[in-house]
Amino acid sequence: MWEYKVVTGHYTIDGALVYVKNPAGEGTLQQILDHYGGERWELVSSSLDSLNRECVLVMKRVKAGG
Numbered sequence: 001m002w003e004y005k006v007v008t009g010h011y012t013i014d015g016a017l018v019y020v021k022n023p024a025g026e027g028t029l030q031q032i033l034d035h036y037g038g039e040r041w042e043l044v045s046s047s048l049d050s051l052n053r054e055c056v057l058v059m060k061r062v063k064a065g066g
Contacts (some may be wrong), residue, residue, distance in 0.1 A: 046058070
């Protein structure tokens with residue numbers, strides 16, 4: 001059994017870095033993936049909308065007790 005998390009925000013690009021800002025804070029895409037990876041979340045889908053500069057990350061992990 002899985003549990004899912006969706007992280008959304010607005011992004012900007014500076015050279016090779018992608019910065020994401022949402023109500024939880026702001027950081028590079030790498031920092032966000034490292035943070036959730038440390039909590040055992042696995043990225044299963046990502047979308048970067050270049051027109052509206054919106055980012056959607058869908059993650060999953062094994063549900064506790066599952």
